[in-house]
Amino acid sequence: MTRYVLALDQGTTSSRAVLVRPDTSIAAEARQELPQHFPASGHVEQEPQDIWSTTLSCAHAALNAVGAGPADIAAIGITNQRETTLVWERDTGRVIHRAIVWQDRRTAPDCARLMAEGHGAKVSAITGLVIDPYFSATKIAHILDTVPGARARAERGELAFGTVDTFLLWRLTGGRVHATDATNAARTLLFDIHTGQWDGEMLALFRVPAALLPQVKDCAADFGATDPDLFGAPIPIRGMAGDQQAAVVGQACFAPGMMKSTYGTGCFALLNTGGTPVASRHRLLTTIAYQLDGRRTYALEGAIFIAGAAVQWLRDGLKVIETAADADRLAATADAGQDVILVPAFVGLGAPYWRPETRGALFGLTRATSAAELSRAALESVCFQTLDLLEAMHADWAGFGGGGTVLRVDGGMAASDFTMQRLSDLIGAPVDRPHVREATVLGAAYLAGLESGFFPPPDVFAANWRRERRFEPAMEGTERRRRIGLWREAVGRLLGPP
Numbered sequence: 001m002t003r004y005v006l007a008l009d010q011g012t013t014s015s016r017a018v019l020v021r022p023d024t025s026i027a028a029e030a031r032q033e034l035p036q037h038f039p040a041s042g043h044v045e046q047e048p049q050d051i052w053s054t055t056l057s058c059a060h061a062a063l064n065a066v067g068a069g070p071a072d073i074a075a076i077g078i079t080n081q082r083e084t085t086l087v088w089e090r091d092t093g094r095v096i097h098r099a100i101v102w103q104d105r106r107t108a109p110d111c112a113r114l115m116a117e118g119h120g121a122k123v124s125a126i127t128g129l130v131i132d133p134y135f136s137a138t139k140i141a142h143i144l145d146t147v148p149g150a151r152a153r154a155e156r157g158e159l160a161f162g163t164v165d166t167f168l169l170w171r172l173t174g175g176r177v178h179a180t181d182a183t184n185a186a187r188t189l190l191f192d193i194h195t196g197q198w199d200g201e202m203l204a205l206f207r208v209p210a211a212l213l214p215q216v217k218d219c220a221a222d223f224g225a226t227d228p229d230l231f232g233a234p235i236p237i238r239g240m241a242g243d244q245q246a247a248v249v250g251q252a253c254f255a256p257g258m259m260k261s262t263y264g265t266g267c268f269a270l271l272n273t274g275g276t277p278v279a280s281r282h283r284l285l286t287t288i289a290y291q292l293d294g295r296r297t298y299a300l301e302g303a304i305f306i307a308g309a310a311v312q313w314l315r316d317g318l319k320v321i322e323t324a325a326d327a328d329r330l331a332a333t334a335d336a337g338q339d340v341i342l343v344p345a346f347v348g349l350g351a352p353y354w355r356p357e358t359r360g361a362l363f364g365l366t367r368a369t370s371a372a373e374l375s376r377a378a379l380e381s382v383c384f385q386t387l388d389l390l391e392a393m394h395a396d397w398a399g400f401g402g403g404g405t406v407l408r409v410d411g412g413m414a415a416s417d418f419t420m421q422r423l424s425d426l427i428g429a430p431v432d433r434p435h436v437r438e439a440t441v442l443g444a445a446y447l448a449g450l451e452s453g454f455f456p457p458p459d460v461f462a463a464n465w466r467r468e469r470r471f472e473p474a475m476e477g478t479e480r481r482r483r484i485g486l487w488r489e490a491v492g493r494l495l496g497p498p
């Protein structure tokens, strides 16, 4: 009898493996940080071997923690940091360039040129995305253009491209399966989100040979089985989704109008819009929330590049706090008379601004400014950015907010009570934090265990979702408007005239 589903969550700052029981409780968990490399301004890379070895060792550690073997595992579900781009040799599996991470901005000039040539509207219509270095396509072209001989080899079919899900699947199956799922494919700028196919016109525009591409499957599907050498016997792989889409599933946002916001390194708010893709007029992304039985459910997405990363900057860069939790504690003691505002555009600004060249700024500093006001500014910046996204979503889709907006939150930074209260204050709506804050992991597990009946059907799963705490708006209206005005002014000063 299988006892667990094994969820593998390969995130930007850490890899995780979690064993989930049929009642969705967590039996064991292992986590390892992995380094990011910043070789030049705006460049962010990772070693492919770190991505693989941390994932594999976490999987072993989770199994060992409860003495489980392959026979105990019903299936594996993979979820991952999205867009991060790898290209490897099909015959040896050798990766030909370090992974170019989603935050990397090196292809900003290529994107600016494509925009200037007038391709923006067409690209959005087909892919639901904007032309920005964030997505995989220009990263792939960069690798093919800078690694000697790579483009010719790609055209000959000798190389394979994958986002992190595909790379892990390739390694887990011993190089037998080259596949991805619709949610990850939808983040490449190469995928038609309406037809669910790679798009020839986009491949030509971004100069990506079709021979590089993986097969695209549903999120709950047969992705093969692990190489027997890895765990002693094969384990079926049955689930796959990008981490933000997995969190939509884990938070049971199955009905149109429901939304979740995940606060990890970055922040990603996804609003379920049902079976119809909603085109944004406010520079949000249209993406696939999940694809089951060939049917796509769409979402409007707002992507913020710096959320928990601002706390990491306080800890590792400025060294004004020792642990992430210190920021929470200090922010609560900040001087109410100081209006310190951080615009954390460390790697440019994402939605709804999409300004890859912009860099961050702090406003309102005085001699009295201390770590407390900096902490409040860092935490509050995440709330202001979420507010920007929600306002764009309201403007884009009449189906949103009809029954009153409630935001379901998860991710590491959702642990911060200060941030969640301030978020509710600033968006003027309730913020619900679930018992299971590991929504990404839960979603990946759920997808993997769905077909085999290991988990209940979606309606039962949704009914089992439990709130740990609700944060209600408590800030006085005048103060709320004043603070939002300070944020808007700060962003305006940074961006200059439109």
Ligand SMILES: Nc1ncnc2c1ncn2[C@@H]1O[C@H](COP(=O)(O)OP(=O)(O)O)[C@@H](O)[C@H]1O
Binding pocket: 011, 012, 013, 014, 263, 264, 265, 266, 307, 308, 309, 310, 311, 312, 324, 325, 326, 327, 328, 411, 412, 413, 414, 415, 416
């Ligand atoms: N108590 C806290 N207060 C504020 N931020 C926190 C807290 N705990 C964790 N974080 C932030 O959450 C992030 C980690 O969240 P996680 O979901 O693990 O991220 P990822 O999946 O991107 O690796 C880190 O950037 C960290 O700074």
Ligand SMILES: O=P(O)(O)OC[C@H](O)CO
Binding pocket: 010, 011, 012, 013, 080, 081, 082, 083, 102, 242, 243, 244, 264, 265, 266
């Ligand atoms: O690793 P996370 O959790 O910050 O998520 C990264 C996103 O998937 C990037 O689009």
